[in-house]
Amino acid sequence: MRVLLTGAAGFVGGHVGAALVDRGHEVVAIDAMLGSAHGRAARVPRGVVRVDVRDGDALRRVLRGVEVVCHQSAVVGAGVDAADAPAYASHNDYGTAVLLAGMHRRGCRRLVLASSMVVYGDGRYRCPDHGRVDPAPRDRGDLDDGVFDHRCPVGGEPLSWEMVPEDAPLRPRSLYAASKLAQENYALAWSLATGGSVTALRYHNVYGDRMPRDTPYSGVAAMFRSALDAGRAPTVFEDGGQTRDFVHVRDVAEANVLAVEAALGGFEPVNVCSGKPITIGDVALALTRARDGPAPVVTGQYRPGDVRHIVADPRRAAAVLGFRASITPGAGLAEFAAAPMRDTIPSEAPHV
Numbered sequence: 001m002r003v004l005l006t007g008a009a010g011f012v013g014g015h016v017g018a019a020l021v022d023r024g025h026e027v028v029a030i031d032a033m034l035g036s037a038h039g040r041a042a043r044v045p046r047g048v049v050r051v052d053v054r055d056g057d058a059l060r061r062v063l064r065g066v067e068v069v070c071h072q073s074a075v076v077g078a079g080v081d082a083a084d085a086p087a088y089a090s091h092n093d094y095g096t097a098v099l100l101a102g103m104h105r106r107g108c109r110r111l112v113l114a115s116s117m118v119v120y121g122d123g124r125y126r127c128p129d130h131g132r133v134d135p136a137p138r139d140r141g142d143l144d145d146g147v148f149d150h151r152c153p154v155g156g157e158p159l160s161w162e163m164v165p166e167d168a169p170l171r172p173r174s175l176y177a178a179s180k181l182a183q184e185n186y187a188l189a190w191s192l193a194t195g196g197s198v199t200a201l202r203y204h205n206v207y208g209d210r211m212p213r214d215t216p217y218s219g220v221a222a223m224f225r226s227a228l229d230a231g232r233a234p235t236v237f238e239d240g241g242q243t244r245d246f247v248h249v250r251d252v253a254e255a256n257v258l259a260v261e262a263a264l265g266g267f268e269p270v271n272v273c274s275g276k277p278i279t280i281g282d283v284a285l286a287l288t289r290a291r292d293g294p295a296p297v298v299t300g301q302y303r304p305g306d307v308r309h310i311v312a313d314p315r316r317a318a319a320v321l322g323f324r325a326s327i328t329p330g331a332g333l334a335e336f337a338a339a340p341m342r343d344t345i346p347s348e349a350p351h352v
């Protein structure tokens with residue numbers, strides 16, 4: 001198939017492009033080469049054309065004959081402060097709107113969209129006495145006393161986590177999350193209006209080779225790797241019991257290939273995860289053991305905006321796409337501990 005791949009020079013996009021080519025697809029690879037992601041002097045990789053998805057005229061040219069768009073380009077991270085809002089809205093929301101309009105004009109009716117688990121917000125929790133509940137926000141007093149788990153809003157009991165399915169309520173908590181949900185919503189409206197199909201792949205914590213080194217916009221895996229590379233111990237916040245699903249970037253690429261080839265109808269959101277939850281403390285241990293590095297330091301410090309547990313339910317991806325991650329966090333993190341990383345410019349914020 002002829003596939004337009006946006007964000008083709010990025011961490012995930014680079015792996016998706018390679019996987020699509022391996023599977024015999026014809027890939028039209030574009031990237032805006034944003035300074036915040038690649039550095040200002042970065043060369044456009046071979047086979048990639050410099051196109052910003054917000055440029056409708058350039059898009060019209062590259063959309064010629066395209067059957068599926070695989071939309072990976074986005075400003076990522078959580079957003080450092082409110083000054084980042086226009087960059088998320090411009091690249092992620094507006095960029096997707098321009099892309100959908102261009103697809104409509106060119107008669108392209110299929111979109112695979114890189115979404116994120118951040119659309120779920122806090123995750124899903126259960127009280128031993130009151131069943132499934134929406135957790136109360138974590139209390140500063142509790143956090144200062146080292147009580148990191150959410151409490152039941154009815155009786156105050158500590159809550160345990162449950163896997164989050166795709167029909168869970170969507171409650172974005174960051175600028176990035178707001179823009180990912182906006183992308184999903186524009187794509188849903190486009191699908192209803194045009195009869196086109198959208199598979200929204202909600203990535204959990206993606207890691208793997210060529211991940212960008214840490215910046216204020218990076219996730220924890222890049223932070224831990226950079227600490228180890230500098231000979232320092234990884235710094236684990238809270239008690240290290242925060243739970244996530246770490247999914248290897250090659251599995252994420254495979255999920256994209258399956259979504260490109262599956263031709264699902266309508267709007268279909270799908271979790272992309274390993275199905276093997278792991279605590280942040282265990283992520284730090286796995287990386288330090290593989291590197292024979294200094295033992296992680298669990299600080300008890302906390303970041304007020306952090307989610308305590310967010311763990312995906314992998315069953316829908318298996319049912320509708322036949323996707324099952326093949327790389328366990330144990331094997332993947334051991335490999336990632338010494339994998340090549342991409343250099344970034346730590347101080348640069350995304351521009352509009």
Ligand code: UD1
Pocket residue numbers: 076077078116117118176203204205206217218219220221223224235236237238242244280303306307308
């Ligand atoms: C991250 C991304 C989010 C992305 C999602 C899925 C950021 C800031 N968040 O969310 O945008 O969509 O993954 O890929 O990029 N922690 C430490 N030590 C550190 C840094 C963090 O212990 O040095 C802890 C945090 O307190 C938190 C956990 O690690 O509990 C995960 O942090 P992080 O990766 O930043 O955010 P996520 O919520 O997982």
